[in-house]
Amino acid sequence: MHLDSAYNLARWITRDTATARDAVQDGCLRAFRAFDQMQGPNARSWFLAVIRNACLDLLREQRSRAVEEEYDEDLHGSRVAADGGGAITPEDIAARASDAQWLRNCIDALPRDYREVIVLRELEELSYKEISAIVDIPIGTVMSRLARGRDLLQQRMLFAHRRSRR
Amino acid sequence: MNCTLALRMLDAYIDDELDAATAAEMVEHISSCAACAALHGQRVAMRSALRASALRHVAPPELRQSIMRGIERPAQSRSPPRSLRWWQVLVVGGSTAVLGALGGWWLAQPPALESLPEFAVARHVASLTPAGPRIDVASSDRHVVRPWFQGRLEFAPMVRDLSAQGFDLLGARLERIGDRQAVAVVYRLHSHVINVFSWRGGGESAVSEREATIRGFNVVIWSDRDMDFAAVSDTDSAELKRFTAAYRTP
Numbered sequence: 001m002h003l004d005s006a007y008n009l010a011r012w013i014t015r016d017t018a019t020a021r022d023a024v025q026d027g028c029l030r031a032f033r034a035f036d037q038m039q040g041p042n043a044r045s046w047f048l049a050v051i052r053n054a055c056l057d058l059l060r061e062q063r064s065r066a067v068e069e070e071y072d073e074d075l076h077g078s079r080v081a082a083d084g085g086g087a088i089t090p091e092d093i094a095a096r097a098s099d100a101q102w103l104r105n106c107i108d109a110l111p112r113d114y115r116e117v118i119v120l121r122e123l124e125e126l127s128y129k130e131i132s133a134i135v136d137i138p139i140g141t142v143m144s145r146l147a148r149g150r151d152l153l154q155q156r157m158l159f160a161h162r163r164s165r166r
Numbered sequence: 167m168n169c170t171l172a173l174r175m176l177d178a179y180i181d182d183e184l185d186a187a188t189a190a191e192m193v194e195h196i197s198s199c200a201a202c203a204a205l206h207g208q209r210v211a212m213r214s215a216l217r218a219s220a221l222r223h224v225a226p227p228e229l230r231q232s233i234m235r236g237i238e239r240p241a242q243s244r245s246p247p248r249s250l251r252w253w254q255v256l257v258v259g260g261s262t263a264v265l266g267a268l269g270g271w272w273l274a275q276p277p278a279l280e281s282l283p284e285f286a287v288a289r290h291v292a293s294l295t296p297a298g299p300r301i302d303v304a305s306s307d308r309h310v311v312r313p314w315f316q317g318r319l320e321f322a323p324m325v326r327d328l329s330a331q332g333f334d335l336l337g338a339r340l341e342r343i344g345d346r347q348a349v350a351v352v353y354r355l356h357s358h359v360i361n362v363f364s365w366r367g368g369g370e371s372a373v374s375e376r377e378a379t380i381r382g383f384n385v386v387i388w389s390d391r392d393m394d395f396a397a398v399s400d401t402d403s404a405e406l407k408r409f410t411a412a413y414r415t416p
Contacts, residue, residue, distance in 0.1 A: 003229075004224055008225075024225070024233070122216040143178050
């Protein structure tokens with residue numbers, strides 16, 4: 001059922017239950033109006049693209065009230081590979097993997113560009129081609145955003161992990 | 167393959183987006199390079215952590231309901247007076263197009279059994295135009311209607327001559343119910359259009375006959391061997407049952 005995918009994407013993009021709900025409502029109405037385009041094997045990608053646009057429109061409206069929190073790269077460091085010997089190990093990740101809320105917070109802390117491709121790839125399990133259609137970026141950009149996003153996420157997990165040990 | 171290239175390909179590799187030859191080079195490189203193997207291990211660990219921990223948000227049930235209501239409301243508020251003028255027909259046509267679009271959206275989903283009457287009603291409404299019901303092959307002769315589907319459909323539709331019972335055959339058209347190919351055979355009783363949808367059910371949705379009324383349309387659903395059927399009309403439920411009984415009689 002695409003509605004779950006729609007809501008999942010909207011919830012991760014907007015990071016808010018009520019906004020996600022509004023975005024899905026708006027998106028569904030838009031999708032119904034443009035039903036003719038919604039045929040064929042790409043129906044899901046198309047529908048999710050409509051939902052995503054509804055999310056961005058709502059967020060744009062809300063931005064007059066609040067500025068979306070930006071990920072602070074200086075604080076959290078950059079590429080994992082450049083971090084040297086203290087890099088996170090698979091065991092570190094596994095140790096906390098069962099803590100869903102902790103993982104959610106780590107993903108929520110990512111900038112939207114990276115958050116959405118990670119959600120589409122890891123939670124919706126879509127192909128690069130589908131993600132490229134939904135986010136409206138070239139496939140090469142999907143790949144580089146996923147790489148960068150995963151680096152940031154790993155870094156974030158390490159950061160949160162270390163902090164929790166103190 | 168060197169490490170620079172391997173690191174650039176790492177994400178595409180774990181996402182299964184590399185061609186077979188490049189993927190084979192990756193396997194080889196990872197098995198011989200400890201540093202790249204460590205990064206690969208982190209990626210794999212992160213993926214299993216993300217996928218193992220139910221991170222997906224599920225749409226609340228009331229959201230689903232309110233989306234359905236939001237689509238229905240414009241149609242209801244424009245319910246037509248008893249005698250229709252041509253422009254009123256267009257207005258009703260427009261609002262039913264919204265319902266039809268909703269139906270189409272539902273139909274893009276695999277049909278769940280409990281929502282089948284909704285699907286069928288939506289497709290029925292979508293087929294109604296001011297010029298009459300949508301038909302691909304218009305004929306009152308079932309020997310004309312049935313062969314038209316040869317080569318267009320994976321099964322032979324059931325088309326019966328029910329004129330003796332008062333149901334005039336208007337024709338038939340290709341349809342979809344969810345991801346399945348379907349046929350709608352169209353009959354008329356007085357001024358009421360009856361759509362009989364049929365599609366290959368695959369057995370899992372075998373139900374005995376059941377009825378529903380949705381937004382003023384009556385629906386009868388049944389299965390026969392490997393085929394599923396749904397008859398929809400705005401005629402009253404007794405007449406629709408009479409139709410169904412006639413249609414089902416070999």
